[in-house]
Amino acid sequence: MHSFYNFVSGPLAWIAFILFFGGSTYRIVRMLMLVNEKEKFIFTYMSWRYSLRSIFHWIIPFATVNWRRQPVLTVVTFAFHICLMATPIFLLSHVVLWDEAFSISWWTLPDAMADVMTVIVILGAVYFLVRRLTLPEVKFVTSGSDFVILAIVAAPFVTGFFAYHQWLSYPLIMCLHVLAGDIMLAAIPFTRLSHMLFSPFTRAYMGSEFGKVRHARDW
Amino acid sequence: MRNVTLIALSLLIGIVLALTTAWSQDDMTVVDNAAFDNPQRTPSVFVHDEHNEMAEIDDCAKCHHLYEDGKLVEDESSEDQSCSECHDLEGSGDQPSLVKAFHTNCKGCHQEQKKGPIMCGECHIK
Ligand code: HEM
Numbered sequence: 001m002h003s004f005y006n007f008v009s010g011p012l013a014w015i016a017f018i019l020f021f022g023g024s025t026y027r028i029v030r031m032l033m034l035v036n037e038k039e040k041f042i043f044t045y046m047s048w049r050y051s052l053r054s055i056f057h058w059i060i061p062f063a064t065v066n067w068r069r070q071p072v073l074t075v076v077t078f079a080f081h082i083c084l085m086a087t088p089i090f091l092l093s094h095v096v097l098w099d100e101a102f103s104i105s106w107w108t109l110p111d112a113m114a115d116v117m118t119v120i121v122i123l124g125a126v127y128f129l130v131r132r133l134t135l136p137e138v139k140f141v142t143s144g145s146d147f148v149i150l151a152i153v154a155a156p157f158v159t160g161f162f163a164y165h166q167w168l169s170y171p172l173i174m175c176l177h178v179l180a181g182d183i184m185l186a187a188i189p190f191t192r193l194s195h196m197l198f199s200p201f202t203r204a205y206m207g208s209e210f211g212k213v214r215h216a217r218d219w
Numbered sequence: 220m221r222n223v224t225l226i227a228l229s230l231l232i233g234i235v236l237a238l239t240t241a242w243s244q245d246d247m248t249v250v251d252n253a254a255f256d257n258p259q260r261t262p263s264v265f266v267h268d269e270h271n272e273m274a275e276i277d278d279c280a281k282c283h284h285l286y287e288d289g290k291l292v293e294d295e296s297s298e299d300q301s302c303s304e305c306h307d308l309e310g311s312g313d314q315p316s317l318v319k320a321f322h323t324n325c326k327g328c329h330q331e332q333k334k335g336p337i338m339c340g341e342c343h344i345k
């Protein structure tokens with residue numbers, strides 16, 4: 001089990017991070033090149049002011065009509081995403097490993113709080129799952145890959161939670177956790193999880209078009 | 220009467236001796252984590268003597284190393300000091316922080332020898 005752990009947290013983690021950063025850069029550069037080729041005129045009305053104004057509104061809960069229209073979904077989406085990104089970055093265990101590997105370290109969450117945030121992510125994923133299974137208008141646009149993506153995101157949190165509490169076979173769960181984390185990182189640029197990369201651009205584009213061309217708000 | 224006193228006295232001395240040796244017996248089973256402000260984990264399992272016997276470590280300085288003026292003093296050890304007397308919580312320059320000193324020392328050797336625990340929960344058992 002130790003050699004497998006060393007493999008998934010060593011060479012495979014390197015590959016996952018390279019795919020994550022390299023793939024993300026590639027996807028963004030490709031997107032910009034495509035726009036440049038096909039719809040160059042978009043650049044002429046892109047505006048920092050309207051872009052940032054739109055992004056700003058959309059990252060505040062309830063600051064847009066859309067967020068207000070679906071209050072439960074809004075709360076879940078924000079809680080889910082904040083915990084999703086903050087937990088792994090500020091997790092004590094992860095920072096201990098960064099420190100040992102590269103002598104870099106930063107502020108960490110108390111373990112008890114990270115544990116609660118992990119549960120929030122897991123519950124958020126359950127909410128999205130139930131929504132996809134039960135709401136007709138969502139069910140209609142749902143395909144198999146949506147469930148796979150949800151599973152890819154939930155897996156590191158479920159296994160991390162079990163590992164932290166040392167439930168079931170600890171070494172096995174620990175290995176599965178790191179493997180699940182590697183898979184999630186590598187999957188971000190190449191699946192719909194890339195909305196993390198593209199959502200700022202989409203928002204900036206919408207904001208600019210509405211603000212500068214239509215003289216309207218997009219929130 | 221004198222005999223009784225003698226017997227009682229030697230009994231008493233015997234009991235006190237037995238008790239103190241029982242107390243001072245070095246059955247350290249975990250590494251104390253009192254030096255940390257707000258420990259987040261259970262103290263690491265470490266049955267001092269049994270561990271070192273099983274791992275066949277004769278040189279105390281493998282762990283209890285001694286530094287003077289930043290230089291390693293060969294052939295001397297520092298078991299009369301705790302690690303936290305030299306390693307503070309922050310660490311500085313080449314001197315690792317207290318957590319990192321423990322982890323590098325323990326996990327480092329386990330990785331090197333491909334024996335002994337390397338995952339958090341194998342040492343910090345709940
Ligand atoms: C190279 C990849 C990774 C490594 C080596 C790694 C390592 C670890 C370790 C050692 C623990 C502590 C387990 C314990 O306390 O016994 C942990 C917990 C955890 N990890 Fe990771 N991890 C990785 C990737 C990820 C990713 C990508 C995520 C999520 C996006 C993640 C989320 C978590 C969570 C949520 C916990 C548990 C928190 C809790 O309930 O207290 N990890 N991880």
Ligand code: HEM
Binds near residue numbers: 085129146196
């Ligand atoms: C700045 C970064 C991000 C933004 C702005 C963002 C935005 C969004 C938005 C607007 C939704 C739709 C929620 C709804 O249904 O109303 C969503 C859903 C989701 N996001 Fe993100 N996201 C970001 C990063 C991430 C990351 C890093 C991950 C995971 C790796 C992730 C995973 C998900 C998942 C699993 C869903 C739910 C999909 C479903 O409905 O089944 N997001 N995100």
